[in-house]
Amino acid sequence: MNTMANKRFQENEKKIQESFISLLNTYDVNQITVRAICEKAKINRSTFYAHYQDVYDLLDRLEIAMNNKIVAQYKGREIDEIFFISDEFFIPFLDFISKNQIFYKACLQKRKSFPISQGFEALWNIVIKPISLKHGITSEDEMMYYFVFFQAGITMVLKRWVDNGCIETPSEISSYIMNCLSRFR
CATH class of the missing domain: 1.10.10.60 (Homeodomain-like)
Known part of the structure; x- marks a missing residue:
């Protein structure tokens, strides 16, 4: 069998x-x-x-496996809001995407839903909620709008980058993201 x-x-x-x-x-x-x-x-x-079930099920399950590989890079690291919004976090993440750009181009091409479904709680609890509270935002509904903005922004940066063949280095893309996020810190 x-x-x-x-x-x-x-x-x-x-x-x-x-x-x-x-x-x-x-x-x-x-x-x-x-x-x-x-x-x-x-x-x-x-x-x-x-x-x-079909080609899209294969793509979805491969995406989960690839995302698990990304997360494995950070095992043993203490993840806090300062680390999460840093070059130290983004460069290995972007390097992995660059090395697997053909696959991620396909994933981002079909993106029509909430970009991060796995790991949602960690990103919410470690980054979005503490930063929001630090800025006086106490409504979880309002925090969710920032979260959606954060996710969608990074997802579209990644989409543009892989659509263009990852011409820029992971370090350059990280610096663009960091510049965009500087107001959020």
């Missing part, structure tokens, strides 16, 4: 993911079909559907 713990299942999942990312080098995500992924991975459609 081919289960998630099964080595063959895991190998097929890796082939599906690698084939998908390879196709992203040539095609926009909305042009990639399950059939194309299966042909590239040399698997049957039923094997694909044992892993994912």
Whole structure:
């Protein structure tokens, strides 16, 4: 039986993911079909559907895995509002995005919802709420507008950067973000 713990299942999942990312080098995500992924991975459609519902499910789950890799870079670090809004935080984050820009271009291309769904509580509790309170903002509804602004702004900066091929260095993009956030500190 081919289960998630099964080595063959895991190998097929890796082939599906690698084939998908390879196709992203040539095609926009909305042009990639399950059939194309299966042909590239040399698997049957039923094997694909044992892993994912469709191409967008694959993209979403890969995004979660990639975001977990980003978060792993900061394990063992004390995250506070000063660290979070610093080059020390943004440069490794941006470097990771730059190294995986084809994938993130696809993710940001489909972005239509709240940019950060995972890790929401940490960003809210460590950054947004303390900074808002420091500036006399006590309404959580008002804080949420700042949060949405913060997320959307950074997401669109990332989108522009990857759409342009990550021409600027992570350090340059970090400095642009820091300049935008300087009023927020």
